[in-house]
Amino acid sequence: MLRTLLAAAAAAAxxxxAQAQTVKIAILxxxxxxxxxxxxxxxxxxxxxxxxxxxxxxxxxxxxxELIRADTNEIQSVPDATNAIERVITRDKVDFLVGGFRSExxxxxxxxxxxxxxxxxxxxxxxxxxxxxxxxxxxxxxxxFRVTPLHVGDLVKASFAVLGVAAAQFRQERKGATPKVAxxxxxxxxxxxxxxxxxxxxxxMKLDLVGLWQPSAVATDVSAELAGIKRSGADLVFTVLSGPxxxxxxxxxxxxxxxAVAVGINVEAQKDEFWQATAGKAQFVSTLETVSxxxxxxxTVPFYxxxxxxxxKGPTYNAAGAYDALHLLKEAIEKAGTTDTEKLIPVLxxxxxxxxxxxxxxxxxxxxxxxxxxxxxxxxxxxxxxxIPFWPAGVKGIKPFKLPAP
Amino acid sequence: MIQDILVTGLVxxxxxALLAIGFxxxxxxxxxxxxxxxxxxxxxxxxxYTLLVRAEMGFALAxxxxxxxxxxxxxxxxxxxxxxxxxxxxAVLIATIAxxxxxxxxxxxxxxxxxxxxPSTLEGVLILFGxxxxxQRLLILAVAAAMxxxxxxxxxxxxxxxAIRATANDLEVxxxxxxxxxxxxxxxxxxxxxxxxxxxxxxxxxxxxxxFMWLSPLVTMLAIVVLGGLGSLKGxxxxxxxxxxxxxxxxxxxxxxxxxxxxxxxTIMVVVLxxxxxxxxxxxxxxxx
Numbered sequence: 086m087l088r089t090l091l092a093a094a095a096a097a098a099x100x101x102x103a104q105a106q107t108v109k110i111a112i113l114x115x116x117x118x119x120x121x122x123x124x125x126x127x128x129x130x131x132x133x134x135x136x137x138x139x140x141x142x143x144x145x146x147x148x149x150x151e152l153i154r155a156d157t158n159e160i161q162s163v164p165d166a167t168n169a170i171e172r173v174i175t176r177d178k179v180d181f182l183v184g185g186f187r188s189e190x191x192x193x194x195x196x197x198x199x200x201x202x203x204x205x206x207x208x209x210x211x212x213x214x215x216x217x218x219x220x221x222x223x224x225x226x227x228x229x230f231r232v233t234p235l236h237v238g239d240l241v242k243a244s245f246a247v248l249g250v251a252a253a254q255f256r257q258e259r260k261g262a263t264p265k266v267a268x269x270x271x272x273x274x275x276x277x278x279x280x281x282x283x284x285x286x287x288x289x290m291k292l293d294l295v296g297l298w299q300p301s302a303v304a305t306d307v308s309a310e311l312a313g314i315k316r317s318g319a320d321l322v323f324t325v326l327s328g329p330x331x332x333x334x335x336x337x338x339x340x341x342x343x344x345a346v347a348v349g350i351n352v353e354a355q356k357d358e359f360w361q362a363t364a365g366k367a368q369f370v371s372t373l374e375t376v377s378x379x380x381x382x383x384x385t386v387p388f389y390x391x392x393x394x395x396x397x398k399g400p401t402y403n404a405a406g407a408y409d410a411l412h413l414l415k416e417a418i419e420k421a422g423t424t425d426t427e428k429l430i431p432v433l434x435x436x437x438x439x440x441x442x443x444x445x446x447x448x449x450x451x452x453x454x455x456x457x458x459x460x461x462x463x464x465x466x467x468x469x470x471x472x473i474p475f476w477p478a479g480v481k482g483i484k485p486f487k488l489p490a491p
Numbered sequence: 492m493i494q495d496i497l498v499t500g501l502v503x504x505x506x507x508a509l510l511a512i513g514f515x516x517x518x519x520x521x522x523x524x525x526x527x528x529x530x531x532x533x534x535x536x537x538x539x540y541t542l543l544v545r546a547e548m549g550f551a552l553a554x555x556x557x558x559x560x561x562x563x564x565x566x567x568x569x570x571x572x573x574x575x576x577x578x579x580x581x582a583v584l585i586a587t588i589a590x591x592x593x594x595x596x597x598x599x600x601x602x603x604x605x606x607x608x609x610p611s612t613l614e615g616v617l618i619l620f621g622x623x624x625x626x627q628r629l630l631i632l633a634v635a636a637a638m639x640x641x642x643x644x645x646x647x648x649x650x651x652x653x654a655i656r657a658t659a660n661d662l663e664v665x666x667x668x669x670x671x672x673x674x675x676x677x678x679x680x681x682x683x684x685x686x687x688x689x690x691x692x693x694x695x696x697x698x699x700x701x702x703f704m705w706l707s708p709l710v711t712m713l714a715i716v717v718l719g720g721l722g723s724l725k726g727x728x729x730x731x732x733x734x735x736x737x738x739x740x741x742x743x744x745x746x747x748x749x750x751x752x753x754x755x756x757x758t759i760m761v762v763v764l765x766x767x768x769x770x771x772x773x774x775x776x777x778x779x780x
Contacts, residue, residue, distance in 0.1 A: 105542070115604065117599050117600075117603055117604045118603065118604035118605070119603070119605060122603070157652070160604065160700070217656070271750075272749075272750035296746050297746060297747045298742070298746045298747070298749050299746070299747050299748065299749050299750050300750055301749075301750040301753070302747045303707070304749075304750070305501065305698045305699065305707055306506070306698065306702070307698070307749075308499060308628075309495075309499045309503065309738060309739045309742035309743065309752075310502065310742055310746070310749050311747055312495045312498075312499050312623070312743075313495065313742060313743055315623065316492065316495055316621075329606050329699055329701065332606050332608070332699050333698070333699060336608065336699075337697075340611070340623075340625040340627070340697075341616065341623040341625065342616055342623055353606065358605055358606070361544075361607070362605070362606045362607060362608040362699060363607055363608050363609075364608040364609060364610045364611065364696070365610070418578055
């Protein structure tokens with residue numbers, strides 16, 4: 086009996102020792118949805134690469150990465166998200182947190198991470214408040230870093246730049262005519278600043294603003310809105326859409342044969358499934374994107390191709406973000422020589438890391454620094470069922486933006 | 492702008508009418524509070540998508556199989572879930588909410604939260620007064636008119652229709668008169684779900700298929716049926732057109748407030764009900780009975 090107990094104790098000790106040989110990282114995302122699937126897929130790729138190469142060197146000791154899949158169900162329920170993050174912290178005893186998508190849910194999860202002093206690398210939410218909280222109450226929220234995407238303010242700059250490209254091409258092809266631009270923005274808090282900035286800046290950009298239409302983010306029909314846009318004579322439609330209404334807009338623009346081209350932000354249009362979801366009617370719809378088959382950095386194309394080979398479809402920004410987050414974490418741990426969160430934070434704050442979507446460097450809000458040489462994002466246009474990257478100019482792999490025949 | 496409102500309101504009213512007919516029959520006429528009604532519409536849309544896009548069946552075959560499969564499922568659900576609690580309206584309400592949520596979660600499990608697109612049965616557009624109307628929406632209008640006529644015929648020109656109305660009017664008396672009220676109720680569920688399934692097959696190509704697509708039409712259908720007057724098919728048709736036109740007017744008059752179109756339509760419903768609690772055509776129905 087005593088011998089059995091001793092054997093069991095020894096086994097437990099060995100198991101405990103084995104556990105200490107891993108760094109546990111929770112991947113938080115809505116796993117029944119494309120965003121969560123991509124969080125997990127990007128993290129799996131990074132884990133396999135890192136573990137295959139011997140793991141993470143923590144002060145001379147090699148440790149493997151162990152991923153914990155946490156379904157936050159955040160698209161449907163914010164409480165589900167906070168329950169999920171609580172569970173991985175208290176039950177699974179993870180060391181680090183990666184992921185998140187819906188801003189409302191991530192703002193709540195950020196509080197839980199702060200309560201537990203856990204490093205949380207965001208890979209999905211764009212709300213500026215996430216970074217503002219770090220600046221306002223650094224000691225509480227210093228555990229938050231946004232690996233992707235750019236925050237809303239920078240997304241505005243990028244989307245205006247892309248609209249400028251489309252407008253310039255319009256002027257060139259239509260012999261100097263001033264483009265008429267309609268704004269279609271879902272009614273949500275995150276779009277308010279963008280709409281105000283668009284209304285203020287479009288005249289300065291020599292664009293003729295013909296109107297603003299604001300459907301619900303979950304509207305299933307925008308035929309009336311599009312009839313109004315068609316009647317306004319718009320040449321370009323500036324989209325500010327993150328919800329499923331982005332699919333409806335893309336499809337019904339095609340169905341109603343609008344001559345205008347959609348340019349701006351349409352999160353649904355970033356997905357490979359968008360073309361099928363619009364039944365192939367989203368010709369020329371464009372959107373800001375994070376990763377595509379272009380050399381934003383030397384890592385972009387290899388990542389894109391490896392992801393496509395393994396998962397049989399292209400990655401979304403959540404996959405790129407989760408992938409970058411794990412590699413970034415590895416680099417920071419190896420520099421610090423420890424997994425101690427308090428020691429990792431100053432290392433991450435000073436890090437300049439080449440990721441797949443750009444060069445990651447954090448500002449005082451722990452947001453990405455925006456601009457050439459850092460992170461700009463890119464823009465793609467749907468052409469005959471393929472996502473064609475057309476911005477920023479000068480990047481290897483960029484192709485021309487197309488306007489429909491007048 | 493007037494022509495835009497006239498055409499858009501009519502076409503969108505037609506879409507709502509097609510969705511509302513089945514709900515009007517089950518909720519308005521038979522008084523069975525089947526909250527899962529629009530969930531069957533969702534199941535038909537998923538079935539149609541699977542057979543048409545993945546199994547590459549033709550439109551007609553995929554449509555017929557989808558409607559038949561969903562009706563068979565509804566009859567099974569009636570026997571297992573609704574019939575045992577049929578006498579308790581609140582229990583039917585709760586049981587059918589549960590059923591709808593089960594269908595939603597099953598679709599989420601099977602297809603994920605992805606948004607799926609179904610190709611249009613008819614491609615192309617008709618330009619009417621400068622307004623583009625996709626042929627698919629014209630098809631919806633035609634199917635809505637046909638379904639409305641068929642349902643009216645069933646209710647007012649057949650023995651089954653008489654039995655449905657009698658059972659809805661007074662279950663016990665109908666039973667005492669020798670009607671098999673359970674069978675009548677089952678037939679009502681089957682027919683109304685068939686209408687929902689037809690709507691799923693015809694309407695889904697203009698919308699997006701996802702596990703939550705049953706929620707939004709449920710609220711609109713409730714509003715239309717109550718606005719038109721419980722039990723009145725004519726009322727449901729006019730209610731659908733009112734909602735279609737109110738939404739179109741809201742979008743054209745207040746483009747930046749387009750997100751309010753649903754709220755404005757529901758406000759109109761509340762205002763009408765304050766003035767006429769029985770709905771627009773509720774009294775006419777009572778007299779008919």
